[in-house]
Amino acid sequence: xxxxxxxxxxxxxxxxxxxxxxxxxxxxxxxxxxxxxxxxxxxxxxxxxxxxxxxxxxxxxxxxxxxxxxxxxxxxxxxxxxxxxxxxxxxxxxxxxxxxxxxxxxxxxxxxxxxxxxxxxxxxxxxxxxxxxxxxxxxxxxxxxxxxxxxxxxxxxxxxxxxxxxxxxxxxxxxxxxxxxxxxxxxxxxxxxxxxxxxxxxxxxxxxxxxxxxxxxxxxxxxxxxxxxxxxxxxxxxxxxxxxxxxxxxxxxxxxxxxxxxxxxxxxxxxxxxxxxxxxxxxxxxxxxxxxxxxxxxxxxxxxxxxxxxxxxxxxxxxxxxxxxxxxxxxxxxxxxxxxxxxxxxxxxxxxxx
Amino acid sequence: xxxxxxxxxxxxxxxxxxxxxxxxxxxxxxxxxxxxxxxxxxxxxxxxxxxxxxxxxxxxxxxxxxxxxxxxxxxxxxxxxxxxxxxxxxxxxxxxxxxxxxxxxxxxxxxxxxxxxxxxxxxxxxxxxxxxxxxxxxxxxxxxxxxxxxxxxxxxxxxxxxxxxxxxxxxxxxxxxxxxxxxxxxxxxxxxxxxxxxxxxxxxxxxxxxxxxxxxxxxxxxxxxxxxxxxxxxxxxxxxxxxxxxxxxxxxxxxx
Ligand SMILES: Cc1ncc(C[n+]2csc(CCOP(=O)(O)OP(=O)(O)O)c2C)c(N)n1
Ligand code: SF4
Numbered sequence: 001x002x003x004x005x006x007x008x009x010x011x012x013x014x015x016x017x018x019x020x021x022x023x024x025x026x027x028x029x030x031x032x033x034x035x036x037x038x039x040x041x042x043x044x045x046x047x048x049x050x051x052x053x054x055x056x057x058x059x060x061x062x063x064x065x066x067x068x069x070x071x072x073x074x075x076x077x078x079x080x081x082x083x084x085x086x087x088x089x090x091x092x093x094x095x096x097x098x099x100x101x102x103x104x105x106x107x108x109x110x111x112x113x114x115x116x117x118x119x120x121x122x123x124x125x126x127x128x129x130x131x132x133x134x135x136x137x138x139x140x141x142x143x144x145x146x147x148x149x150x151x152x153x154x155x156x157x158x159x160x161x162x163x164x165x166x167x168x169x170x171x172x173x174x175x176x177x178x179x180x181x182x183x184x185x186x187x188x189x190x191x192x193x194x195x196x197x198x199x200x201x202x203x204x205x206x207x208x209x210x211x212x213x214x215x216x217x218x219x220x221x222x223x224x225x226x227x228x229x230x231x232x233x234x235x236x237x238x239x240x241x242x243x244x245x246x247x248x249x250x251x252x253x254x255x256x257x258x259x260x261x262x263x264x265x266x267x268x269x270x271x272x273x274x275x276x277x278x279x280x281x282x283x284x285x286x287x288x289x290x291x292x293x294x295x296x297x298x299x300x301x302x303x304x305x306x307x308x309x310x311x312x313x314x315x316x317x318x319x320x321x322x323x324x325x326x327x328x329x330x331x332x333x334x335x336x337x338x339x340x341x342x343x344x345x346x347x348x349x350x351x352x353x354x
Numbered sequence: 355x356x357x358x359x360x361x362x363x364x365x366x367x368x369x370x371x372x373x374x375x376x377x378x379x380x381x382x383x384x385x386x387x388x389x390x391x392x393x394x395x396x397x398x399x400x401x402x403x404x405x406x407x408x409x410x411x412x413x414x415x416x417x418x419x420x421x422x423x424x425x426x427x428x429x430x431x432x433x434x435x436x437x438x439x440x441x442x443x444x445x446x447x448x449x450x451x452x453x454x455x456x457x458x459x460x461x462x463x464x465x466x467x468x469x470x471x472x473x474x475x476x477x478x479x480x481x482x483x484x485x486x487x488x489x490x491x492x493x494x495x496x497x498x499x500x501x502x503x504x505x506x507x508x509x510x511x512x513x514x515x516x517x518x519x520x521x522x523x524x525x526x527x528x529x530x531x532x533x534x535x536x537x538x539x540x541x542x543x544x545x546x547x548x549x550x551x552x553x554x555x556x557x558x559x560x561x562x563x564x565x566x567x568x569x570x571x572x573x574x575x576x577x578x579x580x581x582x583x584x585x586x587x588x589x590x591x592x593x594x595x596x597x598x599x600x601x602x603x604x605x606x607x608x609x610x
Contacts (some may be wrong), residue, residue: 018432058432060421060429061430061434061435064432065436191417193397193398193440199414202418205408205409
């Protein structure tokens with residue numbers, strides 16, 4: 001199955017009953033899949049919205065009404081959704097948002113890129129908020145993380161983004177869908193009319209600064225809990241590594257290819273792959289830095305996750321960087337050559353200048 | 355003694371924050387009365403706007419979900435689609451509906467979403483201090499049209515109700531005002547009809563209310579009412595603009 005369609009299928013299996021979105025390459029197969037299949041499911045609603053802004057606000061309504069809700073887009077469309085993502089965070093409403101990144105800024109191009117990392121993980125919308133960001137690297141992981149995304153969104157009442165790119169969205173791989181967990185979502189949280197009782201308000205407008213401050217500290221406590229419980233990463237060939245590449249998503253697949261080549265030449269190179277981009281698996285990276293002194297961040301961007309790596313390592317290891325922005329997808333051979341150049345063996349493995 | 359007047363059940367006892375003579379308070383009360391009379395309080399969900407009515411959820415005693423400026427009809431769409439047996443209304447100002455949220459409103463109307471929109475047209479951005487609205491009439495002085503709205507520089511006042519009336523998804527559209535007891539009674543009837551059409555599953559209904567904003571028009575409340583009657587309603591004529599009987603609507607829906 002194709003990446004974009006896998007998300008649709010996994011979402012439906014996970015109980016997603018609402019999708020709204022506006023076409024943009026390279027994610028169109030997902031809304032197309034939902035138009036075809038979500039409407040066949042009882043209670044399933046598909047809407048092709050008039051814009052990304054409308055789509056995310058429809059998701060807000062549907063989520064408030066208790067439906068597991070999904071929207072998807074690609075970079076310029078995600079910029080438009082930021083207003084609604086900020087609202088979801090403010091109102092503590094669950095939703096899943098897919099970003100199949102393409103080259104930016106502006107209209108950029110439609111090639112796979114990782115240029116939206118800052119926007120996704122630092123909160124591209126306004127205000128003091130966070131959202132969970134998952135960075136799958138394979139289609140099997142796309143299937144699994146899509147289901148997890150809905151569970152995480154419900155559990156913490158938070159928007160969750162699946163951050164992938166056109167490469168993962170477009171390619172095909174066989175996948176096995178895992179059994180979804182039964183949904184655990186209290187009826188009391190659903191906005192459905194007062195029903196004889198007290199009326200309910202869902203809002204993010206809190207005019208008194210002290211009250212808003214309290215609300216934001218409450219959100220921060222939730223974010224801290226998520227950081228402690230949900231941070232995920234993968235280690236690959238790091239046991240004896242002298243140099244560890246840090247890469248996520250499509251870039252991590254390229255890195256694995258490069259590492260396999262270099263290992264054949266006897267170089268001790270490994271990979272640290274963040275799976276949650278927010279919360280960034282800082283502690284796991286720091287633990288690795290107790291054994292390894294040299295890291296090289298590789299991204300299909302001009303260097304964004306790099307800042308999280310530097311923050312996590314706090315100067316306790318040497319960090320280099322290689323990036324290809326603009327939708328350029330380097331080959332494993334290219335990356336292996338870059339690593340070889342940096343792997344000089346004498347004064348440490350990495351040049352510290354970025 | 356027989357009680358002939360009291361607070362509607364669908365209205366909380368919080369005092370309104372609106373200025374004296376503002377149309378929002380009257381419109382709120384009429385909506386609440388209609389919700390009571392139709393007996394739908396328990397299944398009604400309201401979507402307030404950004405604008406002077408942003409705190410509407412402090413007044414209506416029904417479930418309310420906030421929307422960003424202009425996005426009410428999109429939020430209402432999501433809600434109504436997953437809860438089709440609930441009664442969903444959005445409440446919007448002219449800046450909200452006719453400027454930043456035109457797309458969301460227009461397309462919700464054109465999709466024929468089975469929701470009701472209460473559209474408060476006070477020809478000005480009230481909350482942000484009296485700037486020009488898309489509905490400000492030619493020659494009207496506002497803080498951003500200080501010498502009066504000029505069609506060459508500022509474009510023309512936009513007639514939302516007439517525009518929406520040509521969309522096949524809309525079923526009932528009426529323009530009213532709240533400047534006199536008689537006009538208030540008419541407006542209540544229109545609101546009731548709009549909600550009834552939604553209850554009957556007829557599609558998108560909208561009631562436009564020409565509403566005084568004495569504060570930003572820099573008029574006394576009676577002057578503001580006179581201005582609506584003598585000037586504003588010339589630009590925005592009162593009355594039903596579209597009223598599609600159920601039979602007509604059903605015929606149209608056959609294609610669906
Ligand atoms: C995205 C965004 N832009 C601007 C604003 C500021 N804003 C709040 S209310 C408003 C105008 C409201 O005017 P209208 O809809 O006519 O309602 P009124 O206050 O007159 O009742 C504006 C511009 C906002 N809240 N959000
Ligand atoms: S500013 Fe105008 S619209 Fe706002 S409350 Fe006052 S009178 Fe009403």
